[in-house]
Amino acid sequence: MRYLLTIAYDGTNYRGWQKQIDELTIQQTIEEVLSQVLNTEIIIHGSGRTDAGVHAYAQHAHFDVKKQVDVDKLKYSLNSLLPNDIVITNIKQVADDFHARFSAKKKLYEYVIINGERSPFMRDHALFIKTPLDVKVLKENIIKFRGIHNFKNFTTKPDDENDYVREIYFTDVYKQGDVIRLQFIGEGFMRSQIRLMVGALLAIALNKLPADYIDLNLNTEAQRKTISEKAPARGLYLLGVDY
The missing domain is CATH 3.30.70.580 (Pseudouridine synthase I, catalytic domain, N-terminal subdomain)
Structure with a gap:
C-alpha cells in the first residue's frame, strides 16, 4: 500500500x-x-x-x-x-505507481520580504530589508524568469551535471503594507535556484547589480558575469505541489 x-x-x-x-x-x-x-x-x-x-x-x-x-x-x-x-x-x-517527486507537475514557492523595521517574531520567517524596494523594478525583472531557460547561472548544482534547463510557468510580486512576496511556479527547481534568483532580483532593485544582469546570465553556459548572493533560506516557503 x-x-x-x-x-x-x-x-x-x-x-x-x-x-x-x-x-x-x-x-x-x-x-x-x-x-x-x-x-x-x-x-x-x-x-x-x-x-x-x-x-x-x-x-x-x-x-x-x-x-x-x-x-x-x-x-x-x-x-x-x-x-x-x-x-x-x-x-x-x-496508486502504487504514484511518486511524490516524479508525479509532480508543478511546485509553488514564495519568498517573503519585510521591507521595513525588523520584527522579533518574524526573524526566522522572512528577510528584512529596511531600504525601500521598488516593486516596479522587481516586477519588471521577475518576469524574465518565465518560460524555458538554461538556469546554469542560477543554481549551485554541480558543474559535472549538464541538465540545467527548467520551465517556470508563472512569477509575480505582491506587496501588502511592508510585506513583499515573490512567487514562482515551475515544473521543478534546482539546488538554490530560487534563492539565487531572489538574490539577483534584490541586488538589481538595490542597484548592487546592473539592470541587465538576468538577461546576461540566462540561457548561457558561460560563467556568471557577477555572482549574485543567495537570499537567506528563512524567507523561502514551499506553498504546494500539484499532481
Missing part, C-alpha cells in the same frame, strides 16, 4: 529535508516517528529537497507499508509524537 503525506513545517531548527548523518532533518524526524507508529521501518520519498531553514506549508512525501492503515488514526498518532514544528495536515492512499 502506498500513502501520501502532506506536511507543514518550520525549517528553522533543521538541516533541511534530506537525511544526513548526525544532522537533524525533516525526513529523518518523520521517518522515525512513522516507523515507531507502524512498528516497521518506513522510508519516505519527498516531492523535493528543501534547504536548511526553508519552510513548507505543503510538502508532500509518499511511503509504502504492507498493511492497510486508518489514515485518520495515523495522522492523529503522528501529530501526537512529532515535534510541534512539524505537522501532518493530510494522509491519503495513492
